[in-house]
Amino acid sequence: MNGTNAPAPPAELPAPETPATARDADPRQATSITPTLRGGLRRARTWIAIGAVAILGAVALLVLQGGIRGGGPPLGADNPAPAGAKAVVEVLRAQGVEVDEVSAFDDARSAARGGATVVVADVAGFLDPERLGELADTAERLVVIAPDFASLDALAEGVRLAGTASGALDGAACELPAAERAGTLSDGQGLLRIDDGARAAGWQGCFPDGEFGFALAEGPGDGGRITIVAAPTAFANETIDEAGNAALALGILGETGALAWYVPGIEDVDAATAPTLGELTPGWVTPVILLLIVLVVVAAVWRGRRFGPLVAEDLVVDVPVAETREGRARLYERSAVRTHALDQLRIGALGRLLGILKLPRSADVREIAHAAALATGRDPYATERLLVDEEPADDRRLVELAAAIHELEAEVRRTLRPDADPTQSTERPGRPS
Structure with a gap:
């Protein structure tokens, strides 16, 4: 039996053109866009400054008050403060x-x-x-x-x-x-x-x-x-x-x-003659507390009856991934969290690439990016920047990056699994994670 019926090896795909900045970039100097503690502190620096000023003002006020009042109790014989003697x-x-x-x-x-x-x-x-x-x-x-x-x-x-x-x-x-x-x-x-x-x-x-x-x-x-x-x-x-x-x-x-x-x-x-908490409490406190408890109960019953009785309803068990993806995408769009949305796309693509490339589960993100570049003949730095470092400046760039990630995943699958149906979806219905 000869090899005339064996499938031909896939053609060598040309590497896509990458910008000069991407080709010359050093992956060790790339900036991750995943939210970090330093980034959170940088974004909250205004509120941190306001809080620091408030704390310093409170400390200064306490120091000034202590200096004005001086040491010693009121009418103390050695107290030079206004209340001293x-x-x-x-x-x-x-x-x-x-x-x-x-x-x-x-x-x-x-x-x-x-x-x-x-x-x-x-x-x-x-x-x-x-x-x-x-x-x-x-x-x-x-x-x-x-x-x-x-x-x-x-x-x-x-x-x-x-x-x-x-x-x-x-x-x-x-x-x-x-x-x-x-x-x-x-x-x-x-x-x-x-x-x-x-x-x-x-x-x-x-x-x-x-x-x-x-x-x-x-x-x-x-x-x-x-x-x-x-x-x-x-x-x-x-x-x-x-x-x-x-x-x-x-x-x-x-x-x-x-x-x-x-x-x-x-x-x-x-200590034997010191008044108890009940003796120190004014007489009006107990009636007021009881009245507040009654008001809370009445308000809870009033607000609860407005919605009517509870209705038992069976909910769907399986939620299609497409609906879940669309709902989360709308939430991300409404909140303008492009970085988080892109991170979710990258996490999903990296998980699938890990299985396609037959890499161990201990492989890190950069190892997956380099393996994908090696399999497709792409520039390693450009691939790593696409999967790890590049930050979307606007919605248009987010869409472009999402399409590029999808194209990279599809190219790796075509290269390593030429017999796989490219139109078959790898998504399965289920609850969102």
């Missing part, structure tokens, strides 16, 4: 008063037993009312600045908070020498109301605001005299030089030669 403490020391800064309850109680005037500046409300009452029973002279409701209950029955003064207060209207020397107080004072029972027990108010209340209350305690100032305005650095604030502060704090300035801290909080 370093100014009045330094003046007291200059007048010969020995000022001892204490931050623990035991130290304050020891100073009270030694006869020193004790100032309690518990603006944050750390000190337990029972401990404050114990301190009042021990100190011969106790000054309490800006107490809360519980602290007033422990100090003086019948003395209550009464809001804020309407303006500056003129006239002491009491027999307290320090208040009489001050004469007036600046704006920003708090008010205390003294009922008849407290008056009968010896309590008096100074600097009245009409019938609303007094800026200061003074009366007897179990251990000595107690002075209550409703607001820290007369002692704070930023307001002590207004009106008679300084005279009042120096007068009530400088009566004795020793002064213990006590600012309670978090270590003074009694």
Whole structure:
């Protein structure tokens, strides 16, 4: 049997003309158009810059605020910030008063037993009312600045908070020498109301605001005299030089030669008596939460009924690849993602070329491109650029590249499988991946 009936080998196809730039291109210097982390960061550099500026601005604001407020708690004896009390403490020391800064309850109680005037500046409300009452029973002279409701209950029955003064207060209207020397107080004072029972027990108010209340209350305690100032305005650095604030502060704090300035801290909080979350929660929170839950349920039922009852419907199992391809193509076109669309075409072509060229599954993209160029006689660099590197500038170029990829695949198939039917589609119906 001779070989006269054997099929003739395929004719050598001429290599297509390629641009000079494609022939001279080095595949190692080709730029991949697959989205990378660097490319994503480059596209988002505007938002990254805006975020960096916002973060730097926030940090600068925190630094400036920290510099303005300074270190230390409000009314701290060593706090030079506007809310601190370093100014009045330094003046007291200059007048010969020995000022001892204490931050623990035991130290304050020891100073009270030694006869020193004790100032309690518990603006944050750390000190337990029972401990404050114990301190009042021990100190011969106790000054309490800006107490809360519980602290007033422990100090003086019948003395209550009464809001804020309407303006500056003129006239002491009491027999307290320090208040009489001050004469007036600046704006920003708090008010205390003294009922008849407290008056009968010896309590008096100074600097009245009409019938609303007094800026200061003074009366007897179990251990000595107690002075209550409703607001820290007369002692704070930023307001002590207004009106008679300084005279009042120096007068009530400088009566004795020793002064213990006590600012309670978090270590003074009694865990056993600390309020629970339910006690701290306002009473209106629970009804509002229940109302919101009811509204959410009603809204869900209302919106759900608008669409009618659910209908069971059998869906098709097999979706033709042509329909899937067309749908995805329309999505890509609508989103103008030419790079992603071209990548999908290249991935599919490379997978089929891998099988046609009988290459191992471990072969990379460039090995497949070079094998396809070797099989068809094309320029390796041009083939690699077609399958890997070239980026479509517009829709027209995307169509051209898609056609060129299809033509390359068909040429490889004709070269290596001359008996295959070129009109037979390799696509099978199925669900899209």
